[in-house]
């Protein structure tokens with residue numbers, strides 16, 4: 001265990017007369033960097049990176065630095081409110097925490113009594129590390145329905161890796177990978193899990209080879225030894241093309257394949273269906289590049305695949321994840337130094353245990369919404385959003401009567417936003433916990449003021465797969481804001497769950513740490529704790545799968561009635577799958593290009609971050625722009641069969657002219673009416689949420705590629 | 716006397732703009748005023764291959780600063796340690812410096828009606844700290860201040 005130490009701090013304190021500095025752990029995105037929070041007169045004056053943190057080594061991103069502007073934002077909700085009058089009427093009355101929690105508790109108990117616990121859906125977005133507490137509350141309440149981003153973000157990596165190799169394989173940057181394949185990920189400007197951009201960048205500076213798979217020319221693509229500019233949505237076919245080379249040129253690890261792989265022969269048969277020529281035809285990537293990339297990746301060791309959410313928000317979600325795991329495994333890169341590690345956390349009550357999944361009655365788990373349809377997801381407690389909207393609107397297979405949404409803004413971030421809005425207008429009772437009155441919160445009955453990461457104690461990253469735990473230490477308090485964990489701990493006492501919760505949530509932190517024989521007060525004094533790092537554990541114990549092997553051929557998927565091997569499906573809307581639609585909607589639209597400073601729908605009201613991007617921007621190739629009569633900087637309309645959104649055109653030659661690239665989750669906090677411009681630039685008005693547009697096993701909505709038209713907006 | 720030096724390796728830059736926000740945190744420049752600016756360069760074809768880079772622009776702390784000569788208020792001066800400092804108390808907002816800066820590194824603060832530029836965080840440097848943008852914020856570690864190893868590396872590169 002590392003010592004708690006300061007570095008370069010004393011001079012900083014002297015120069016500015018700060019009263020104190022608190023080491024903490026940022027949570028402005030999906031993973032956390034170590035931070036130093038400088039305080040004067042009780043106010044956060046400066047945020048810097050913690051040089052001793054193994055995740056970021058003192059560097060930060062713009063979001064972390066701007067956190068104080070979030071905490072002290074004048075528009076922040078700082079006390080609970082209850083809606084007065086119609087939904088989206090914008091009229092609220094201040095209530096006390098007791099009034100709020102009593103009203104919510106009463107509603108929960110009545111609804112459970114009348115319609116069953118399953119009629120109450122809990123939900124969170126790309127959470128504030130509140131997921132374990134939310135699952136705990138839901139499971140103890142008896143509802144199997146927790147609506148998260150997990151169907152199409154990170155959840156698939158966890159679910160597919162558990163059934164394929166036991167846990168999520170993470171690139172071992174600390175041992176210098178010699179080759180990195182960046183697949184649908186741009187971790188230097190986005191919000192990556194586990195490690196951040198810093199160690200990746202350092203590996204490249206030390207000379208690692210780089211392969212980038214991306215439809216857009218990013219800086220990483222420009223720096224790459226090989227850039228594969230694929231047709232959006234064809235990742236599985238590209239991976240098969242590369243595997244064809246790796247297998248037929250015998251570049252794989254024969255010893256590993258002979259001893260540790262389940263399903264090699266059928267996999268090779270499937271691989272042989274995808275010659276590099278065929279893969280080239282499907283993916284638009286030249287055959288030679290596919291071959292070169294396959295050779296470079298398979299022969300440069302150790303190698304890591306840095307993957308991201310782009311390949312998960314697709315119909316091929318689970319199979320994309322699984323085929324990449326197959327590639328890591330057969331090239332001998334799984335669980336080796338500098339390769340792709342199956343790290344283990346320290347001995348703790350982990351996120352699954354804390355989530356109290358075992359406390360949910362079997363009969364309740366059996367009626368999880370969409371459970372019979374998306375069986376991989378259901379086995380991991382994950383549901384598809386459309387199942388919830390349908391249950392609200394059509395009351396099928398049963399009625400959902402209450403939503404309890406914590407840090408999520410689904411009107412901006414889930415597919416077919418108009419349908420989402422319709423469901424939120426219809427739901428009988430909705431509670432939201434958030435920092436601001438977002439467009440989603442404006443439809444709630446009660447809104448609770450949530451605390452930022454600066455305002456809470458927590459065991460940071462305890463559910464992540466790099467094996468580290470990092471203390472998040474409370475630095476400030478803002479008015480009546482409360483962390484979601486404290487809020488649920490309190491509410492739990494009001495709905496009869498007190499036996500399973502604590503006097504204060506610090507008891508929950510002690511519970512996480514208890515197996516190590518330490519308390520939160522002990523942990524607070526440390527920099528971090530890491531689980532033991534051991535390599536090639538499979539040699540002694542096998543992989544933690546039913547066969548004990550790397551299950552390229554998944555026995556569990558087979559049992560659940562799915563293709564046990566990764567399968568390529570053509571995107572549901574594309575020039576090839578829907579040629580007639582393509583006549584009217586002649587561009588492939590990709591959505592969700594990441595922007596430094598924003599985290600999905602968050603941060604548009606933070607001055608330093610909004611200054612980085614004033615307006616939503618759609619990138620279009622100048623050739624296509626000319627064809628459509630679009631000038632650089634114009635407002636343009638993007639349209640799909642579901643609806644329209646407007647963004648500003650930016651010319652970008654680093655993309656195939658047949659592709660346009662829009663930004664996601666835009667709303668306008670500066671518009672003070674209760675709509676906040678939610679339907680003006682919202683790309684999810686265009687995306688499709690039909691079940692046919694979802695991964696059949698994971699239920700992930702294919703929001704990343706669709707067909708659109710694009711034309712100048714009328715002045 | 717040490718002559719201070721800041722060096723940014725554009726080739727390593729990822730365009731994350733953390734340095735811009737670190738500068739905002741330190742200098743609190745109003746919206747629209749940037750003392751360090753990260754901009755896109757490309758896409759373009761370089762040597763037959765597609766290229767795309769970021770460029771970081773800030774005051775170059777010129778050896779013979781034309782802005783200092785141009786300023787009628789004598790608000791800009793080069794210090795003996797190399798830092799070109801603009802004194803905001805003396806600035807009258809005439810914009811003469813903006814006209815002459817060859818690097819387009821001076822911005823105008825409409826609220827206060829004064830010019831603003833990077834003063835290389837001299838208030839930090841004078842206290843033994845390094846400028847905010849160079850203080851280990853950059854994930855690419857591409858902003859170097861008074862870094863003798865980095866200087867050696869560069870001199871070798873130029874020599875070879």
Ligand code: SF4
Pocket residue numbers: 723727728729730731732733734735753769771852853854855856857858
């Ligand atoms: S912090 Fe570094 S990588 Fe990010 S924009 Fe600035 S120079 Fe580039």
Ligand code: SF4
Pocket residue numbers: 773774775776777780781782783799815816817818819820821832
């Ligand atoms: S402001 Fe412009 S001219 Fe003046 S020192 Fe800086 S770069 Fe040179």
